[in-house]
Amino acid sequence: MPDRIAPGERLIERVGSPLLSPLDGDQEAAWIEVIRKMDEVYADLLRYETDLEEKNTALEEAQAFISSVIESVSDILIVCDRNGIVLQVNPAAVRLLATPADAVVERPLGDLVDAADGARIEELLRAPSSSEIALEIRFVTAHGLSDLYAINGATRCDQAGHRVGTVLTGRPIGELRRAYEALHTAHGELQRAQRQLVEQEKMASLGRLVAGVAHELNNPISFIYGNIHMLERYRERMAAYLTAIHGGADPAEVDELRRRLKIDALLADYASLIEGTLEGAMRVSDVVKNLRRLSFPRTGETQPIDVDRIVRTAARWAARAKPGHVELAFDIAPEATVIGNEGQFHQIMVNLVDNAIDALRGHAAPRIEISARRQDDEVAIAVADNGPGLPDGMIDKIFEPFFTTKPVGEGTGLGLWISYGIAREHGGTLAAANRNGGGAVFTLTLKAGP
Ligand SMILES: Nc1ncnc2c1ncn2[C@@H]1O[C@H](COP(=O)(O)OP(=O)(O)O)[C@@H](O)[C@H]1O
Ligand SMILES: [Mg+2]
Structure with a gap:
């Protein structure tokens, strides 16, 4: 066989004419035909080989690509x-x-x-x-x-x-898991801290309530004390007077004693002393009754609530719990009732009045107006003050937990957040706004009672 034939070179040209000389015409033609066929087969073979090489290269490239992907x-x-x-x-x-x-x-x-x-x-x-x-x-x-x-x-x-x-x-996932667990623990701690703070705020509002109640009770109790002191002194004078009579003193002596011991004034005073004492006892009893009503319903239990009674008690107690005097004005639609939990409704009102009193600190003529109006099947209760109002951009923040502008120890920033939550649980709303004439107004809307 000749050397490898380069593509395009024809076998017939290599073979050359010396081969042809001893052959006759037919043989020569056949020979040429054979060589031509061989030539064609060679050419095909070459083409296939090139094709194959190309495909092989492509395959190798694809494999290298896949391997590099897998490896990386x-x-x-x-x-x-x-x-x-x-x-x-x-x-x-x-x-x-x-x-x-x-x-x-x-x-x-x-x-x-x-x-x-x-x-x-x-x-x-x-x-x-x-x-x-x-x-x-x-x-x-x-x-x-x-x-x-x-x-x-x-x-x-x-x-x-x-x-x-x-x-x-x-x-x-070791790292991921560890990070997740750390996050989970931190989240749990945060939740615990939050619950603790909510408890603290509840204790603080309980503290405010107790302080208000204590003031509320102080007044009647102190005049009951005073009256009883007076009654004791009257009793002593009366006893001295009666002892003289029973001892057979003569009428002039009795008259003199009657004047000196002011027996007539004493007798005239008896009725009002007893009446005053009774009134004091009744006020104490009212406060206790209100307290019992507040503590009886369990959370979640709802009933028709007399808005006037609760609003007045809550406002008075909240006001009494803080030093200084704030004018309270009520404009409550008669017989307004809402459906809700009395204790929780009371808590919202104490929180709102408490905040208003804080905002009014140092004000020359502090005044809080509380109104309640029925609108269709809802009652809107508004607590408005004449304080500085809410700064721009703050209205969105005040209902967030822990948002407070008060110094540490005075504000927890949870009062409004808790109140907002209670309003929502009741299917109601709590909104804040500034009044045209200055000061803030908080409006609580609840379902109206029967
Ligand atoms: N009547 C109001 N006037 C002005 N600012 C108020 C009034 N009520 C609430 N705020 C603002 O909203 C903040 C959040 O109130 P609250 O949630 O009750 O928390 P706290 O009273 O503990 O600060 C207060 O710190 C105060 O800045
Ligand atoms: Mg508050």
């Missing part, structure tokens, strides 16, 4: 056949297992995972073809058990769509 994936990748035998692993998996790829390939996947996770891995390998399963497992590495990995299994199918195995991808 930081997640671990394990390919198994339908029996769970490992076919291929990526470098991330090799690094994790600290075992060369060829020592892993052809081993059952179950050998590579923690025995405790074996059953779950089996389940993943057997999962129906379309399902994607997520697991958290540990691998057995050359250095012992790995961190926890989040593993996803996806079914691998052939071109006909038949299941031929499973592809597992996974990433460590």
